[in-house]
Amino acid sequence: MFDDLFEFIQRQYPAEAPVALHRPLLGELEKQYLAECIDSTFVSSVGPDIAEFEQGICELTDHRYAIATVNGTAALQLGLTLSGVDAGSEVIIQPFTFVATANAIRYCGANPVFVDIESRNLGICPQKLRQWLLDNVEVQQGVCVNKTSNRRVVACLCMHTFGHPSRMDELLAVCQEFGVLLLEDGAEALGSRYRGEHVGHHGDWMAISFNGNKIITTGGGGALLSNDESWAQRAKHLGSTAKTPHPWETSHDQLGFNFRLPNINAALGRAQLQRFQAILADKRQLARQYQQCLQGSGLEFVLEPDACESNYWLNAVLCRDQKQRDHLLQLGGEQQLQLRPAWTLLHRLPMYRDCLRGDLATAEAMAMRLVNLPSSARAGVLDA
Known part of the structure; x- marks a missing residue:
């Protein structure tokens, strides 16, 4: 069947067994930058690679x-903390996301509230967000308060699922109507564009991830x-x-986080950034070929x-039902396809x-039907 x-999958990755769901693409340039970083001895939380990597991300x-961080979860937690998310608050997210989205909220002592997604982009649905707010909150002196829990609803943290942008214009309008911050979990969305603009410009801030399975990697990082x-x-x-x-005193003016990305990871990221446009073009071409194949x-x-x-970032298909989904997963595993x-x-x-x-x-419904494909x-991108 x-x-x-x-x-088709096996033709794309002839040298792999098993074929990974998503692996990093690393070559001689990464080795060169890492060797230079090691020779410099700046391998920890300070060094020139960090600033250059951050500047490259800004340009992209x-x-x-x-602000480079040790991982994407740390970026989320840091951003949420600065947005006033604390033990007396709630943040609206979708249930269809990686656990880090919710964990970062809990690390702040706050509570996630789950609102449904839309099938078109697998992101939080603006209409369902607005309906939940209409049914469950009241605005008291400019503060959005949950009538059931009596906690502040500080933000909606939208997720760009598998790199597909959420409906940002509509989400922003709903958040502004109720005095709720709009924040963006773009862990998977580096290089994705919404109405011609890179994602991350509608919310107060966006977090991204450079984990080993992302479109480019720093090993760990965000x-x-x-x-x-x-x-x-x-x-x-x-x-x-x-x-x-x-000049010499070591002092701290508040409770902070040790979340800075090490310089050696940034060195790897600098090399990856030089490949980014070629990687992005290849992944978009792969998606077109999957579409034709299917x-x-x-x-x-x-x-x-x-x-x-x-x-x-991750290509996906929707099966007819969970039975077909499980059959596809079983047969794919037998073919050594992740x-x-x-x-x-x-x-x-x-x-x-x-x-x-x-x-x-x-x-x-989406969880019962969706399967991610090797992506x-x-x-050949290493030769580009």
Whole structure:
């Protein structure tokens, strides 16, 4: 039933067994930059590679400021802390996301609230967000308060799922109507564009990830993106243990985080940034080829939303039902292909079962049907 799909995947990655879901593409340039960093002895939290990497991210995403962090989860936690998320607050997210989105909220002592997604882009649905707010909150002296929990609803943290941009104009309008911050979890969305603009310009800030399975990698790593100078300065200060500048004294003016990206990781990232456009072009070409391969297969390829350009970080198909999904996963495994279902929906995890939530019918349906396909950039990119 899936022979044509399996043969197509194996042709794209002939040297791999098993074929990975998403692996990094590393070559001689990465080795060169890492060797230079080692020779410099600046391998920890200071060094020239960090500043150059941050500047490269700014140029790629059209942001004024980038603050590199040890991972994407740390970037989320740092951004949420600076946005006033604390033990007396709630943040609205979708249940169809990686667990780090919710974990970062809990690390702040706050509570996630789950609102449903839309099937077109697998991101939080603006209409369902607005309906949940209408049904559950009241605005008291400019503060959005949950009538059930009596906690402040500080923000909506939208997720650009698999690199597909959410409907940012509509989400921003809803958030502004209720006095809620709009924040962006772009862990998977480096290079994705919404109406011609790189994602990350609608929310107060956006977090991205450079984990080993992302479109480019620093090994571990992440970043916060912002266009606000004062905010970026505070983020850098708080993420650097809140250390106060002084020629010799070591002092700190508040409780900070040790979240800075090591220079050796930034060196790897600098090399990866030089490959980024070639990687992005190859991944978009792979998505087009998947779409052609799947025509008439009975599987629905997940396309980029209208007026958007996705980085197609992970390609995905929708099966007819869960039975077909499980059959595809089983047969793919037998062919040594790393196919994966969507994440376990967050409200089904033991630590989040008691969280407030709206009707999640679309998320439930998508989770039962979706399968991610191998999506690594292909080896020829190293020669580009």
